[in-house]
Amino acid sequence: MSNNKKKLSLTARIVIGMLAGIIVGILLQFAFPDSSFVQTYLSDGLFYVIGQIFIASLQMLVVPLVFVSLVLGTCSLSDPAKLGRLGGKTVGLYLLTTALAIAFAVFMAVIFEPGVGLDLATDKTYQPGTAPSLAEVVIGLVPTNPFAAFTNANMLQVILFSVLFGIAMAFVGEAGVRIKSLFEDFNEVILKLVLMLMNIAPYGVFALMAKLFSETSFDTIFTLAKYFLLVLTVLLLHGIVVYSILLKSLSGMNPLMFLKKLREVHLFAFSTSSSNATMPVTLETVTKRLGVHNNVGSFTVPLGATINMDGTAIMQGVATVFIAQVYLIDLTLVDYLTVILTATLASVGTAGVPGVGMIMLAMVLSQVGLPVEGIGLILGVDRLLDMTRTAVNVTGDAMVSVVVAKSEGELDEDVYNDPTIRLTVRDK
Template sequence: MSENNKKLSLTSRIVIGMFAGIIVGILLKALFPDSTLVEGYLSKGLFFVVGQIFISSLQMLVVPLVFVSLVVGTCSLSDPSKLGRLGGKAVGLYLITTAIAITLAISLAVLVQPGTGIELDTNATYEPKAAPSLAQVIIDLFPTNPFNAFANGNMLQIIVFALLFGIAMALVGKPGERVKTLFEDFNEIIMKLVIILMNIAPYGVFALMAKLFAETSFETIFSLAKYFLLVLAVLFIHMLITYPIILKGLAGMSPLTFLKKMREVQIFGFSTASSNATMPVTLETVTKRLGVHNSVGSFTVPLGATINMDGTAIMQGVATVFIAQVYLVDLSMADYLMVVLTATLASVGTAGVPGVGMIMLAMVLGQVGLPVEGIGLIIGVDRLLDMTRTAVNVTGDAMVSVIVAKSEGALDEDVFNDAKADIDERNLS
């Protein structure tokens, strides 16, 4: 490794990998639009394999990381009733930010009117999966077999089991203390594994971006440009304005410091389009770079990755107005209020369900009498928007973690304000 490469931070290398992948993908699409060799050996070959290995490596860590860190954090609480306060504050903040997100999205969509005058194929179809009832969601929080929850990656069940396991360890006395030491050692090993895997991130991000842009149909994006750009604009407003205002107002912490330290997590979220896959990086950043105590971060980050749907709520708000305008349906103020309420509650009620974004949108459209088939109009550009939504969601997870930690006296402000408290310093050569 040359001296210049050693000087590049991990964030810089990931950014280089991302933009290099975008450029390579666009060039392959432009120069070899119908090449079976490019598609077979690069797009669906090398790029696909490297990208999937990268995502699988991150997903491999999610279940052990969440379980071990949450058990360690829970059994470290001197007062088990503190969990109730943590849960109430975290869920409350996640719901509030989601309500703000969809309200902002609807307001700007009504103002900009992205669907007015657009003629699209309104015969597009979409078959949503059935969403579970609220009663079933509550029942499903508790695993009948925790090992089955581990195998299936059911995060809410894993969180509940880890909390119960950690509380039992705290209450049992000396046996719990002995097991706690073992779990703390496991936690350190898993965190080290996170750091090791993050060093392959530039290559994984390059492959993901190259494959995506080599296969993306830009004609579809151009036909939905107004919708596409509006969703992007609202996502950035929420991430760069709403979150900083809330962070400064409720915790008094520097938004610039926060956003600077979140760059890596945002890039990971954008590249993987998965809050769960990004969770190891989010938790590492929240605890090591933002100064949140593990007893708080190990709870708020997995919970946020599961129920925090700010980015999805923004898409739902704009999409609802867009579909209504395309189908020439006038929505009343009561309809808009119903959209806000439904989307906010659905962010918790549909947590952990595959295809959650589209299921939630189908529920919202059904509540205000819009055709669910309208979802078919926007699926073509949803992949790129989904990536940006994830970057917003993981930023929200970290922001809520900082606010809750500050309110509980579990935030190391010296670490938060220290520019050198940076994961890049622990990169492997």
């Protein structure tokens, strides 16, 4: 018994792995700046392999976890009106927080002027991918082959199929009850897998951080320090202050308890830079530690990981003003409003597209007549900022889940307010 008490918590082990990785990466960069051995066998070898195995192990569970949990949650909502209300509230809140995020970012960038006075080379090029049109997004919601949607991890299609499957189960009587029992068993197995994989998190986080900081150019960070610090500040203010205000005002729940219980989620998001890879941990935390009933959390969390991009919206707001200032282009009030509207709608329209943040930024720049090649100016520090904005995104997913659950009477407040409930990663 005493030995178990002496074991470090998951949060502590992840923090140790993260700090150790950062220190090792920085030491390798300064001690062996041009070493082909470090680059080939450590950065692109050992660290890369371990880090990618860690991310792949989390992503491996995303589709089955979303499918099983969403089917279970939906089949419990036998009232179609309640399902429609749940969807409307969730999408509406995600769009609201995204609009607030980019408006806040634009305001801060205009006030602090991160690009004024910088003499940066503007001959860097960037070729963004092509974002789908609104019509393509709407059509693409419906899977022509559900198995292909599962194989390609097309989350919007997986979500729609799961919801329809769950609704059908709710209306077929005894057959649906029998299938539901099977899905409940599957859900227990998948959640156990999530807890098992959390044990390798400290090693995966160490490898990801060691690789990143052994390759990051600190000269670039110093050159773009004002831009970097402004984006980071806005991300932290939005993730801590804005979400806390929204949570308290819309649900009445304690923001400090909320943030405290999200520590593991933040660490996973920060290290993986992927909302989808973090989704198993987010869903487990939202349902087990924050008291959101599964029929709500299984809908809001996967949808949020797909369309909620508050952190990305903040980057776009600051980056748009930054690029305009570097190129000495004045933006009007209409331009700023266009940026807010375009980025908010694009957060849904480009969901599921690889490199979504830069694709969305390219769309925004084009809408207000700014050179898309300006994206090349910020690519050097974007990887570090991406880690923080992913943590902001998953915080938004959890906040909306709690607010929607409270409004629907699907929040266990005793669980939410219990500080002793933790993510268990070891067998008792």
